Amino acid sequence: MKKLFENIEKIKESDLKLTFNKKINLKERYFFNHLLDKAKQEKKLTLEINNTFFLESLKEINIDRFLKLFFEKKIILKNSKDEILGIFNLISCFLINENKYIFFISETIYDYLTDNNNLILKYKLEILLRFENINIENLFFYILISLKTNPELILTKKEIKSILKLEKEYSRFFDLETKFIFPTLVLIKELCKLEINYLKIKGTKAINSKISYLKFSLPSENLLEENKQILSLLKKYDLKEETKLFTLQLVIKKSFNYVLENVYYFIDHSKNNFDDFLIQCLKFDFANTYFKNLLNSKLKDTKIITNYTDNFNSIKDFEKKLKELILKNSSNEIKEIILLHTTLKEIVTDNYNKMAKNKNNNFLYDHNELLLQLENIYINKNFYYEDTSSIFLGEFNSFKESYIYILQKENFVDSYLSNNKKN
Numbered sequence: 108m109k110k111l112f113e114n115i116e117k118i119k120e121s122d123l124k125l126t127f128n129k130k131i132n133l134k135e136r137y138f139f140n141h142l143l144d145k146a147k148q149e150k151k152l153t154l155e156i157n158n159t160f161f162l163e164s165l166k167e168i169n170i171d172r173f174l175k176l177f178f179e180k181k182i183i184l185k186n187s188k189d190e191i192l193g194i195f196n197l198i199s200c201f202l203i204n205e206n207k208y209i210f211f212i213s214e215t216i217y218d219y220l221t222d223n224n225n226l227i228l229k230y231k232l233e234i235l236l237r238f239e240n241i242n243i244e245n246l247f248f249y250i251l252i253s254l255k256t257n258p259e260l261i262l263t264k265k266e267i268k269s270i271l272k273l274e275k276e277y278s279r280f281f282d283l284e285t286k287f288i289f290p291t292l293v294l295i296k297e298l299c300k301l302e303i304n305y306l307k308i309k310g311t312k313a314i315n316s317k318i319s320y321l322k323f324s325l326p327s328e329n330l331l332e333e334n335k336q337i338l339s340l341l342k343k344y345d346l347k348e349e350t351k352l353f354t355l356q357l358v359i360k361k362s363f364n365y366v367l368e369n370v371y372y373f374i375d376h377s378k379n380n381f382d383d384f385l386i387q388c389l390k391f392d393f394a395n396t397y398f399k400n401l402l403n404s405k406l407k408d409t410k411i412i413t414n415y416t417d418n419f420n421s422i423k424d425f426e427k428k429l430k431e432l433i434l435k436n437s438s439n440e441i442k443e444i445i446l447l448h449t450t451l452k453e454i455v456t457d458n459y460n461k462m463a464k465n466k467n468n469n470f471l472y473d474h475n476e477l478l479l480q481l482e483n484i485y486i487n488k489n490f491y492y493e494d495t496s497s498i499f500l501g502e503f504n505s506f507k508e509s510y511i512y513i514l515q516k517e518n519f520v521d522s523y524l525s526n527n528k529k530n
Contacts, residue, residue, distance in 0.1 A: 142156075
């Protein structure tokens with residue numbers, strides 16, 4: 108029933124109207140839904156029902172009279188002008204064979220309920236068969252439409268009564284809850300397979316404080332496929348529920364692609380404080396602004412010597428290109444450190460990796476900032492190193508283009524350019 112939730116606005120606004128020709132009681136509604144559920148489960152239109160079902164499940168002693176009245180019930184299809192477009196029988200006929208009743212389900216109704224070609228008529232029929240109460244129907248549509256655009260809905264008692272169109276009735280909250288709110292939530296669960304979270308919020312912390320607000324929300328597992336994809340990516344980070352809710356709200360307010368891109372950025376660049384960092388990524392669009400803002404802040408007193416933008420297959424490819432550009436645009440001291448780092452990694456790879464992972468071997472690179480930043484590439488996918496003459500910037504992204512910039516500080520630009528000309 109996910110499609111019901113996805114198409115809820117179209118269904119509500121449709122001009123098609125379905126009604127019964129005669130009032131249908133609870134027993135009749137339960138009986139017909141039982142027949143339909145059984146027909147859909149067994150995928151056949153002819154069903155046998157033992158008379159014990161009527162006696163035990165329906166508590167109906169006069170079976171013949173019940174079936175005679177039930178057989179008179181039909182569904183009328185009308186348009187917005189109240190013109191009749193069609194009339195459907197609930198069952199085409201039934202036969203009695205000793206203690207068994209054989210029912211032939213209406214093929215038209217069965218087809219509409221099992222075929223997805225006409226979703227509006229399908230779900231209009233589904234809703235009619237489950238309930239026929241305009242008050243509950245109003246709340247049903249209001250909750251679903253609201254939760255489709257926002258992960259939570261908060262209403263006052265006055266607002267609930269207004270939605271139900273019962274402004275002057277049911278002064279007790281208990282009556283509203285038992286007669287309208289609970290049945291609505293049950294119907295949402297049956298028709299949409301959505302388990303709505305329902306919370307009553309009191310005005311104060313006092314024991315006798317009255318209910319001030321009602322909160323309806325969608326739990327994570329009931330969200331649409333795009334939202335499930337987002338939550339799946341974030342699963343291992345043990346985020347707070349408030350952070351997840353904020354993330355999913357932005358899928359609606361911004362877009363799925365906006366959130367997805369920034370979630371990937373979070374995954375690439377997060378180290379700790381996961382909740383705070385994810386919220387910052389989403390709030391400020393770090394996927395497209397973080398490196399750009401950092402670069403712009405450094406360009407005030409520098410000039411770009413070289414830059415490189417590309418999609419890299421791996422962090423190793425990024426590191427290789429970064430080193431290549433640094434070697435071409437740096438002092439001899441920095442070149443020596445780069446060559447040392449490369450030699451250590453390529454010639455004694457196994458031992459180097461063991462030493463790098465061992466926190467007791469701080470002498471390996473902790474006393475040299477450049478070596479430390481080269482190692483940090485594999486931790487937070489960023490590179491930043493600054494000395495007296497240059498600034499080296501890099502950002503690796505697994506999901507989009509990566510950036511490398513080398514800046515020369517203004518005091519050294521002229522001498523650097525003149526040296527290059529001589530060379």
